Amino acid sequence: MPGASLRTTIAATFDRLYAEDRRASLDRLIVDVSIAGFLVHLALVFLSRTLPHPPALLAAVGRNYLSAIYTPFSFILFFEVLMLIAALPQSTTQSIAKQYEIVSLIFIRRFFKDIAELDDIGKLTRFTPDIRTVFLDVGAGLVMFLLVTVFLHAGLKRTPPDARPQLPKELKKFISRKKSIALGLTVLLVSLAAYNLFEIGSEAWNVIYHGAQAKLDPNTFYTEVFTAMIFTDVLIVILSLAVSDRYELVFRNAAFVISTILIRFSLTVGRPTGALLALSGMAFGILTLVVYNYHVRISQPQANTG
Numbered sequence: 001m002p003g004a005s006l007r008t009t010i011a012a013t014f015d016r017l018y019a020e021d022r023r024a025s026l027d028r029l030i031v032d033v034s035i036a037g038f039l040v041h042l043a044l045v046f047l048s049r050t051l052p053h054p055p056a057l058l059a060a061v062g063r064n065y066l067s068a069i070y071t072p073f074s075f076i077l078f079f080e081v082l083m084l085i086a087a088l089p090q091s092t093t094q095s096i097a098k099q100y101e102i103v104s105l106i107f108i109r110r111f112f113k114d115i116a117e118l119d120d121i122g123k124l125t126r127f128t129p130d131i132r133t134v135f136l137d138v139g140a141g142l143v144m145f146l147l148v149t150v151f152l153h154a155g156l157k158r159t160p161p162d163a164r165p166q167l168p169k170e171l172k173k174f175i176s177r178k179k180s181i182a183l184g185l186t187v188l189l190v191s192l193a194a195y196n197l198f199e200i201g202s203e204a205w206n207v208i209y210h211g212a213q214a215k216l217d218p219n220t221f222y223t224e225v226f227t228a229m230i231f232t233d234v235l236i237v238i239l240s241l242a243v244s245d246r247y248e249l250v251f252r253n254a255a256f257v258i259s260t261i262l263i264r265f266s267l268t269v270g271r272p273t274g275a276l277l278a279l280s281g282m283a284f285g286i287l288t289l290v291v292y293n294y295h296v297r298i299s300q301p302q303a304n305t306g
Helices: 002-017 020-050 056-061 065-086 092-116 121-125 129-156 168-210 220-240 247-265 273-305
Strands: none
Touching (some): 020 065, 065 092, 065 168, 065 220, 092 247, 092 273, 129 273, 168 220, 220 247, 247 273
């Protein structure tokens, strides 16, 4: 069938694109680019501090060396988003865990951005409202790290819920469809990244030639990615019905979508609401998985006895 042939071709393209050797090469590239970006950012800050009248764009870099830490984390975070897409054809829990990991990294990255905006590092000891906000992101990121670990542990505790044998053909088709979706997300991610680079270039132009203030929000890119992931998760939930329509599985996957919606909104609202939403979304996902495991465990004997 033409549809099956096309799906097989797309799945093969995904496998080649995200093969282990390519992932390893990309990992090394990200490390090299992160180091280079870190050193370049440090050099720009040095010039901004030492030149008597630095150009507008150079002055926009800032005078705080700590801001350079933000740059390598941005490259690492982009790599993590790619790995999120690569994990999409795997189990649902692994994909959700990857989304949790990315959100926790975003909150940790905010800390470096916040302290870069301080003109005096000694302000960190004064615990003003602004400083409390800075430490709120650090604390939230640490708790998220714990919740990700708990979620992964709960996933390991899952009991195989085969109340009836799965059709290998349907399962294989489902995985191929997820690979097709992941490949489409890859194209979308690269397109969004290219568009954001264009926006950065336009903003740099305005800073240099029009004296405008830099206003680009670096979290906009990840907000758009998570918005796309929400629709992707819903689509996967619908497609999974072809493999299994068990109540507990459908409920779990639908609840995971709610969890991703909460963490997506956490990137767009102010503080401390954003941190509370992200933590609530992760806690909801963990509770869902724990209840799902319990449901599977108590229903399995009944399935075996008929």
